[in-house]
Amino acid sequence: MEVKPDVKAFFDPQTNTISYVVKDPASDACAVVDSVMDIDYAAGRITYEHADEIIDYIQQNNLRLEWLIETHVHADHLSAAPYIQGKLGGKIGIGDQITVVQETFGKVFNEGTEFQRDGSQFDRLFKDGDTYQIGGMTAFAIHTPGHTPACMVHVIGDAAFVGDTLFMPDGGSARADFPGGDAGQLYDSIQKVLALPDDMRLFMCHDYGPGGREILWETTVATEKAENIHVGKGTSREDFIKFREERDATLAVPKLILPSLQVNMRAGDVPKTEDGKPMLKVPVNVI
Incomplete structure (x- = not known):
């Protein structure tokens, strides 16, 4: 808690995703958390405006990228990790339950x-309790399954990047009905986060x-404990499960789930045909 990393947020309005550049205050080292690759799904077109904004920020501030962290296999946006890695270097990491x-x-x-x-598309597979360095900062990986099996919360100094485990207090929590x-x-x-x-x-x-x-x-842990509409004020496990399962049954499938899963389980690489052409699949009546 004595280390206070500098955190720069980048909001993507198309997917309501927030990506982060997390900098060691004592060096030029940084990490990127949950980057976004742009896709026009209807047109089958992939671009990199959001990732380029992050790259520009890192270059303009003379930072050294050491890690590209995926908190989980996202079902609502595509990772730009390999694109950023190709420009700036760094290692791509995710939970070992990938x-x-x-x-x-x-x-x-x-x-x-x-x-x-076997997760070999990634440079590092984190187990619960693993640590890694961002400059002089020690980061901790906490396994937080429920939304997906591979979800991890990354604690870096006095900052924790919670992925989809929690939302802002008035947003509650993530769905738990994916495979x-x-x-x-x-x-x-x-409860681990709280x-x-x-x-x-x-x-x-x-x-x-x-x-x-x-x-x-x-937000903060204290605010989530006091105000989160799904788990605040000591909500019981039984009540949460009942609420979450009933709510999840009413939710629509994320619009980008099909391209997102295919790309993100490959560490951000787009699958290709035998002759090397990028190609996404649409399985019918499966999800």
């Missing part, structure tokens, strides 16, 4: 044996501006 996600969705998308299901998701696990994972120090800064991966308010992405 292998479970790859096995599940390898079957959904009818991937052949050439698709490796491998579990509302009970999500509740338990949220057990962090009260003044720990929490940074969200998404915000949708409930009630028309401005987009926000930073």
